[in-house]
Amino acid sequence: MSKKRIIPCLDIRDGRVVKGVRFEGLRDVNDPALLAKRYCEEGADELVFYDITASVEGRKLFTDVLERTARQITVPLTVGGGISEIDDFERVVSLGADKVSVNTGAIKNPGLLDAASAKYGPRRVVLSMDVKLDGGRYMVYTKAGMERTSLDALEWAAYGEEHGAGELVVNSIYADGVKGGFDLELLEAICARVGIPVIASGGAGSVGHFIELFERVPAVSAGLAASVFHFGEVSIRDLKAKLGDAKIEVDS
Numbered sequence: 001m002s003k004k005r006i007i008p009c010l011d012i013r014d015g016r017v018v019k020g021v022r023f024e025g026l027r028d029v030n031d032p033a034l035l036a037k038r039y040c041e042e043g044a045d046e047l048v049f050y051d052i053t054a055s056v057e058g059r060k061l062f063t064d065v066l067e068r069t070a071r072q073i074t075v076p077l078t079v080g081g082g083i084s085e086i087d088d089f090e091r092v093v094s095l096g097a098d099k100v101s102v103n104t105g106a107i108k109n110p111g112l113l114d115a116a117s118a119k120y121g122p123r124r125v126v127l128s129m130d131v132k133l134d135g136g137r138y139m140v141y142t143k144a145g146m147e148r149t150s151l152d153a154l155e156w157a158a159y160g161e162e163h164g165a166g167e168l169v170v171n172s173i174y175a176d177g178v179k180g181g182f183d184l185e186l187l188e189a190i191c192a193r194v195g196i197p198v199i200a201s202g203g204a205g206s207v208g209h210f211i212e213l214f215e216r217v218p219a220v221s222a223g224l225a226a227s228v229f230h231f232g233e234v235s236i237r238d239l240k241a242k243l244g245d246a247k248i249e250v251d252s
Helices: 032-042 063-070 086-094 104-108 112-120 153-162 184-193 207-216 236-245
Strands: 005-013 016-021 024-030 047-051 077-080 099-102 125-134 137-142 147-152 167-172 198-201 222-225
Touching: 005 032, 005 198, 005 236, 016 032, 024 032, 032 047, 032 063, 032 236, 047 063, 063 077, 063 086, 077 125, 086 099, 086 112, 099 104, 099 112, 104 112, 104 137, 112 125, 125 153, 137 153, 147 153, 153 167, 153 184, 167 184, 184 198, 184 207, 207 222, 207 236
Parallel strands: 005 047, 005 222, 047 077, 077 099, 099 125, 125 167, 167 198, 198 222
Antiparallel strands: 005 016, 016 024, 125 137, 137 147
């Protein structure tokens, strides 16, 4: 089994890292370039950079902030926010992105995943999903969790794999920022439907939550988190040591 990855997430609004609970009550955290450098030094395996209001505001991603952040790190960087056409992939890759994450854009432009995968290869194409349990079904939401779609999350995950996504980021809206643990039932259901790597997002509040994630849902490839790292509740170095103690294989 491949080593598990630990991935801090930088949610960007107006050029600053912010964080809220279930996408609401956003608090200012820090400068993205400074945080990115710190996480890289602490042993993060990858970083995710999301311009969280780009799609809502109908604009392109803030490229100056991205370029400044990318210069600070030596680990793979996934970038998302306002990605709606193939030219957006080209733009963020040219600024330092190793992978490009698409969410709302893939729903509005169903051919985008196929086109991006054909041009850049599945390895660089990430489908991000914001998911909420609604009426007994896991449903996909867009525009920072504000807009419910008609898409069943399990079916959308399978569609993403079939149409060229090389990786999935599955974010539980219910768990986001609450720090009560990852949504294990959702992740188990998604992993049962796809064979590509799945990154778990939403709910991390302690080292124990990461251990529980990888023990209960071993098919999950990585754990992504924000608040727990931003506010110093868990250090990446300590987390990896504790995962090693639990016999969960990670890079040191």
